[in-house]
Each structure stands twice: as structure tokens, then as C-alpha cells.
Amino acid sequence: MLEAKELTKTYEDGVMALDHLNLKVEAGEIFCMFGANGAGKTTAINLFLNFIPPTEGTVFLEGIDMIQEPLKAKDFVSFVSENVTLYGSFSAFQNIHYFTKLAGKRDLKRDDYANVMKRVGLQEDAFNMRTKNFSKGMRQKLGIAIAIIKDAPNIILDEPTSGLDPRSGQEFLVLLSELRDLGKSIFMSTHDIFRAKFVADRVGFMQKGKLVMLKTKEELAGEDLNQLYIEYMHEHPDI
Amino acid sequence: MLRDIITKEIQDTIMSPKFVFTFLLCTILILISVYTGINNYQAEQKEYSAAVALNRKNLDSQASYQTLAGIGVKINREPQVLSTVVSGVQEAVGRQATVNIAFDPNLVDSKYSSNPIFAVFGALDLTFIVKIVLSLFAILFTYDAIVGEKERGTLKLALSNKVPRDRLILGKAIGGFVSLLIPLVIPMVLGLIILMIYPNISLSGQDWGRLALIFLMFLLYLSVFFTLGLFVSSRTCRSSTSFLLLLFIWVTFVTIIPKAAVMAAGQIKPIPSVHEITAQKDAYLQEIQKEATEEQTEYFKEKERPKDPAAIALWNEEIKLWLEEFQQRMTSKLDERNAAIEREYQTKVSGQQKLAVNLSRVSPASALMFSTMSLAKTGIGEYERFLSSIRTYKPIFTKWINEKMMRSLNLSGGQQPTPELDDMPQHEFTAETFGDSFSRILPDIVLMAVLIILFFVGAFVSFSKYDVR
Numbered sequence: 204m205l206e207a208k209e210l211t212k213t214y215e216d217g218v219m220a221l222d223h224l225n226l227k228v229e230a231g232e233i234f235c236m237f238g239a240n241g242a243g244k245t246t247a248i249n250l251f252l253n254f255i256p257p258t259e260g261t262v263f264l265e266g267i268d269m270i271q272e273p274l275k276a277k278d279f280v281s282f283v284s285e286n287v288t289l290y291g292s293f294s295a296f297q298n299i300h301y302f303t304k305l306a307g308k309r310d311l312k313r314d315d316y317a318n319v320m321k322r323v324g325l326q327e328d329a330f331n332m333r334t335k336n337f338s339k340g341m342r343q344k345l346g347i348a349i350a351i352i353k354d355a356p357n358i359i360l361d362e363p364t365s366g367l368d369p370r371s372g373q374e375f376l377v378l379l380s381e382l383r384d385l386g387k388s389i390f391m392s393t394h395d396i397f398r399a400k401f402v403a404d405r406v407g408f409m410q411k412g413k414l415v416m417l418k419t420k421e422e423l424a425g426e427d428l429n430q431l432y433i434e435y436m437h438e439h440p441d442i
Numbered sequence: 443m444l445r446d447i448i449t450k451e452i453q454d455t456i457m458s459p460k461f462v463f464t465f466l467l468c469t470i471l472i473l474i475s476v477y478t479g480i481n482n483y484q485a486e487q488k489e490y491s492a493a494v495a496l497n498r499k500n501l502d503s504q505a506s507y508q509t510l511a512g513i514g515v516k517i518n519r520e521p522q523v524l525s526t527v528v529s530g531v532q533e534a535v536g537r538q539a540t541v542n543i544a545f546d547p548n549l550v551d552s553k554y555s556s557n558p559i560f561a562v563f564g565a566l567d568l569t570f571i572v573k574i575v576l577s578l579f580a581i582l583f584t585y586d587a588i589v590g591e592k593e594r595g596t597l598k599l600a601l602s603n604k605v606p607r608d609r610l611i612l613g614k615a616i617g618g619f620v621s622l623l624i625p626l627v628i629p630m631v632l633g634l635i636i637l638m639i640y641p642n643i644s645l646s647g648q649d650w651g652r653l654a655l656i657f658l659m660f661l662l663y664l665s666v667f668f669t670l671g672l673f674v675s676s677r678t679c680r681s682s683t684s685f686l687l688l689l690f691i692w693v694t695f696v697t698i699i700p701k702a703a704v705m706a707a708g709q710i711k712p713i714p715s716v717h718e719i720t721a722q723k724d725a726y727l728q729e730i731q732k733e734a735t736e737e738q739t740e741y742f743k744e745k746e747r748p749k750d751p752a753a754i755a756l757w758n759e760e761i762k763l764w765l766e767e768f769q770q771r772m773t774s775k776l777d778e779r780n781a782a783i784e785r786e787y788q789t790k791v792s793g794q795q796k797l798a799v800n801l802s803r804v805s806p807a808s809a810l811m812f813s814t815m816s817l818a819k820t821g822i823g824e825y826e827r828f829l830s831s832i833r834t835y836k837p838i839f840t841k842w843i844n845e846k847m848m849r850s851l852n853l854s855g856g857q858q859p860t861p862e863l864d865d866m867p868q869h870e871f872t873a874e875t876f877g878d879s880f881s882r883i884l885p886d887i888v889l890m891a892v893l894i895i896l897f898f899v900g901a902f903v904s905f906s907k908y909d910v911r
Binding site (some may be wrong): 245249252254255274275277278280281282284285286287288289290291292293297301302304305306307346349353359 | 443446447450453454457458594595596598599600601602603604605606909910911
């Protein structure tokens with residue numbers, strides 16, 4: 204379970220990027236956060252992962268305070284970032300092997316890596332390829348494989364479908380559903396409202412650092428997505 | 443976990459094209475430098491042996507002590523075996539000095555003076571390769587150590603795990619440094635093997651100790667640039683900015699500070715030119731010659747040759763004694779005065795040199811140059827010690843030759859005796875001891891260690907607060 208309590212971030216230049224965010228993502232739930240660029244989605248993720256300190260509030264992962272005990276809390280979270288280029292001179296195997304070791308998983312074999320990479324849709328002939336020759340979609344898949352193999356109860360994804368083609372995007376959503384069925388709490392920031400509505404259990408809309416709207420899957424089904432997109436996803440240059 | 447980070451860092455570097463390029467270039471350069479170093483050393487050895495033999499032949503062929511006093515003894519500087527790795531200033535300074543009764547000895551006939559083309563680009567020795575090539579590679583290996591990971595997104599991915607930042611930077615530092623050492627260590631070991639198996643090259647136990655310290659200085663020097671790279675990389679947001687900043691610092695350290703220090707020392711503590719000093723010595727020589735002529739004329743006026751054949755033998759003996767005393771007195775005066783001029787000049791030169799050395803030591807490149815030259819016995823200090831030993835030898839030789847000249851004087855005419863060289867005093871020079879060399883390089887070791895600690899602590903602290911976004 205991932206929980207944000209009064210999470211606030213004001214940068215040195217005075218901009219309040221996140222304004223008292225209160226949010227709970229339960230086990231077995233997919234939460235999709237929408238918002239225009241600069242709305243505060245990535246700031247929220249950076250705070251969830253303790254990449255930056257909050258101005259106020261805190262984050263709990265499986266009840267562990269991320270601000271007080273970051274190293275302990277990080278055992279319970281996996282992360283997929285928007286633009287992962289990984290180590291270009293390493294093969295897919297070498298990349299996943301290294302990050303799995305960093306995640307503290309020391310008993311996994313080559314077959315385990317291969318299975319996860321297959322599961323995210325990476326072609327077998329790419330396993331030994333240097334990742335500098337990967338397309339953006341392939342790198343994204345490998346990034347997702349790295350997150351899955353950690354087997355953490357919480358998964359945070361920052362724009363994970365941005366580099367995927369329509370088919371891979373669809374496969375990815377199926378994969379997310381499977382992970383949810385395994386009891387994972389999934390927090391995903393995305394612009395892709397049309398695709399995310401198929402998997403999201405709840406969605407949130409952010410504007411100027413504030414969570415301005417929360418909707419369940421059922422409530423979202425009756426909404427005009429085009430209207431929502433126009434209303435909440437347009438840019439706010441002042442942020 | 444630390445081991446995983448170190449292993450990854452080494453693998454990542456080794457598999458990169460920049461490593462392959464670095465390794466190949468360093469291997470080629472280091473092997474060429476050792477090979478040319480050995481060839482130069484052997485050629486120098488041959489020249490040295492030939493010059494020593496020629497000098498001996500010259501001495502043996504002198505017809506009288508008078509001609510020997512004029513021609514003098516030629517003293518040659520023996521080439522140092524460690525010049526094969528650190529050529530130092532030995533090709534720029536003179537290799538031979540003539541000691542005779544008239545002139546103050548000086549080392550002349552440098553390799554550069556015999557063929558100035560060598561002076562244009564300098565020698566390609568190990569110090570040059572480490573100072574220029576490997577330090578640049580240290581920058582190339584580290585400029586994106588932190589900021590590059592941020593740009594790739596791998597820093598976020600790594601830190602989303604239970605990875606303490608201090609361990610991550612420590613792992614990156616160790617792994618990166620090991621990767622940087624591979625292009626130095628492997629070719630250097632090959633070079634040392636060549637040195638060991640090459641005929642006519644023999645390294646003593648002390649030489650090996652000196653080589654080990656030279657290698658330590660290389661490590662320290664590269665560590666300075668390596669930690670500097672880490673520091674700058676953890677203070678910047680873009681790898682291009684990091685690279686430009688490091689390049690600027692590198693140029694400042696390697697070229698600007700050493701040259702500026704020498705120029706500043708020249709301005710702060712000016713010294714008279716060599717020509718002025720030579721003119722002073724020449725003027726005094728003329729003065730002494732004039733004084734000697736006057737005194738001699740005066741003496742012979744008063745001391746007329748007796749008519750009585752029985753008294754002539756006694757007169758001859760008196761004259762010989764007086765001439766020996768007179769000659770010793772005049773040459774001593776000349777030597778003392780020359781030594782005083784030289785002492786004053788050397789004090790000024792030494793003051794200027796010390797200032798230049800101390801000012802330029804701010805740069806690790808200068809510290810590396812001075813320390814490795816001292817260790818290889820090819821530096822300015824060794825040259826000065828050798829020159830000083832010749833100047834110490836000069837009055838000893840003068841006293842001996844004066845004695846011989848006057849005692850062999852045949853005032854009644856006839857054949858002069860041929861010189862016997864068995865009791866001729868020999869020039870002696872003992873190279874700087876290992877302990878003294880170590881004391882000399884201690885400030886350089888301390889300076890580099892301080893820089894390494896400063897840069898690494900800087901990198902460590904900066905990374906602990908580094909914005910990974």
C-alpha cells in the first residue's frame with residue numbers, strides 16, 4: 204500500500220509543485236494520475252521515492268515512512284521511469300542482472316530473467332543485444348521487466364506507455380492487470396487517458412500541484428473523455 | 443552490493459569504445475616510450491663510454507703538465523638508467539664539463555644543443571604520457587560518472603532501490619579508478635618486462651624502489667584528476683558542462699599554472715644573465731692576469747739571475763718554490779672569487795627556482811614532474827648536485843696541477859717530464875640517496891593526497907545532496 208499524507212513540495216524558486224497531496228493506493232489497485240506537463244505528477248513520484256525531500260507531509264510504503272526510513276521503505280517499491288536508456292554497452296541480461304542485484308535479489312538465475320523479459324514482450328533475440336541498439340519501446344519493456352523482477356508490493360510508473368507502439372501498449376496494460384491481480388499497488392502517471400481507463404481502478408486529475416478530481420473506474424466510464432482531456436490536460440505555462 | 447557496483451562500473455567502462463581506444467593508445471604509447479627510452483639510454487651510455495675513453499687518451503697523450511693544465515680534465519655525466527622512463531631535464535642540460543686551471547667549469551654539450559629538433563617536441567617518456575594522455579583519459583572516464591547516470595535515467599533507477607548514496611559513489615569511484623588503471627598497468631608491466639630482458643640494462647634494488655615510487659606518483663596524479671572528475675560530475679546538471687569545466691581545469695593545471703609560476707618567479711626574483719656572470723668572471727681573470735704579470739716582473743727585477751754557476755742551482759730552486767707559491771696563490775684567488783660570484787649567482791638562481799617550484803606545485807602536473815624527475819635522478823636537483831661536485835673538484839685539481847707544473851719546471855731549458863696521472867685526484871660524485879629523494883618528493887605526495895581528499899570529500903558531499911531528477 205502506498206500512502207501520501209499532506210505531501211507538499213515548494214521549490215527554491217517559490218513554486219509550489221505539490222500542494223498537500225493526500226492519497227492512498229491500496230493493494231490490488233491501479234491508480235492513474237493525469238495532468239498536463241508541470242501539473243505535479245513527476246514531483247509526486249520524486250517525493251514517493253525520496254529523490255527530493257518534501258516541504259511538508261510524508262509518504263508511507265507498507266506503513267514505513269519513506270522520509271524517516273528511506274532505505275527500508277525502498278525495499279517495498281519498484282520504479283519505471285519515463286525515459287530509461289539503461290547501460291548502453293550492457294546487454295538486456297546484464298542490465299536486468301545488475302538492477303536485480305541492487306534490488307537485493309541474489310538468488311535469481313538467468314532463466315528467471317529470461318522469463319520476466321519474455322513476460323513483458325521482449326523478443327528472445329534481444330536478450331543478448333546491447334541496449335544501445337534497442338528502440339525506445341524495447342528499453343521501456345526492459346525497464347518494466349526490471350521493476351517486475353524486484354517483486355515489490357508497490358509499483359510506481361512515470362509515463363510508462365510513452366514509448367510503446369499501440370500493440371505493446373495494449374500488452375502492457377494486460378500485464379498491469381495481471382500485477383494488480385497479484386495484489387500489487389500500482390501508481391501510474393500518464394497522459395494517456397484513453398488507454399488507461401481500461402485498467403485504472405481509480406483516476407486522479409492534477410492541476411497546479413493539486414489533486415483536483417478523483418474518480419473511480421465506474422465514474423470514469425460515464426464521462427466524456429475528450430472533455431476531461433481538454434479540461435485537465437492542457438498546459439499551464441505558469442507552473 | 444558494493445562489489446556489484448564496482449563490477450558493473452568496471453564492466454561498463456571496459457565494454458565502452460572509449461576504453462578500447464584508451465587501452466590501445468596507452469599500450470602503443472607506453473611501449474614506444476619504453477623502447478625509445480631504452481635506445482636513448484644505450485646510445486647515451488655508448489657516448490659516455492666513448493667520451494670517458496677519449497678523455498683518458500687525451501690525458502695520457504699530454505706532453506707536459508703545462509699542456510695538461512690548459513686542456514684540463516673532461517668530466518662526463520653518466521646517463522641514468524631510469525631516464526628510460528623519466529627523461530627529465532637531462533637532455534636539455536649539458537653532459538660534459540672541462541676542468542682546467544683558468545676557467546670556472548660548466549656543463550655543456552646537451553643533447554638538445556647538438557640537435558635542437560629534439561627540443562621542439564620534447565621526449566615521449568612515461569611521465570609525459572601520464573601527465574598529458576592519461577590525465578585527459580581520467581577526465582574522459584569521469585566527466586559523466588554522476589551526471590551521465592542522471593541523464594541516462596539509471597541514477598533514479600538505482601536509487602529507487604535500497605542503495606545508500608555513499609556506497610554508490612564509493613563503488614563508482616573504486617570501479618572507475620580500477621578501469622582507468624588497466625590501460626596504465628598492463629602496458630607498464632609489459633614495458634618493465636622489456637626493461638628486464640633488454641641486454642645492457644640493469645636495475646638495482648634501489649632502482650626498483652625508485653620505480654615503485656614513480657608508479658605511486660602516477661597513481662596519485664591520476665587519482666587527483668579522477669576525483670576531480672567525480673567532484674565536477676556531481677556538481678553539474680549536464681555532462682557537456684561537466685566536460686567543458688574539467689577541460690578548463692585540466693588546461694589550467696597542466697599548462698597554465700606551471701608556465702605562469704616560472705614567469706612569476708622570474709619577475710618576483712630576477713637573476714643576472716649567464717653572460718653577465720661570465721663577463722664578471724672574465725674581467726676578474728684579466729685583473730688577476732695583470733696583477734700576476736706585474737708581480738712577476740717586479741719579482742724578477744729584484745731577483746736577478748746570479749752569475750756564479752754554483753749559485754744558479756740554488757736560484758733555480760728558489761724561483762721554483764716562489765713560482766709554485768705564486769701560481770697557487772693566483773689560482774686560489776681566481777677560484778675563490780669565481781666561487782664567490784658563482785655562489786651569489788647560484789643563491790639567486792636557487793631562490794628563483796624554489797619560488798617557481800613552490801608556486802607551480804599548486805598544479806599536480808608540476809608536482810608529478812618534479813617528484814618523478816627526482817626519483818629518476820634526471821631532475822634539476824641532480825644536475826645542480828653534479829655541477830656542484832665538479833666545482834668542488836676544480837680547486838683540488840688546480841692545486842694538484844699547479845704543484846706538478848711548478849715542480850716539473852725546468853728553468854735551464856730542455857725536455858719537460860711527461861705527466862704521471864696515477865696520483866691525479868679523481869672527480870667523485872655520489873647520486874642522491876633513496877632517503878633523500880623520498881624526503882624531496884614528500885611535499886608533492888602530501889599535496890596530491892590533500893587534493894585527492896578534498897576532491898573526493900567534495901564529490902561525496904555533493905552526491906549525498908545531488909538532485910537526481
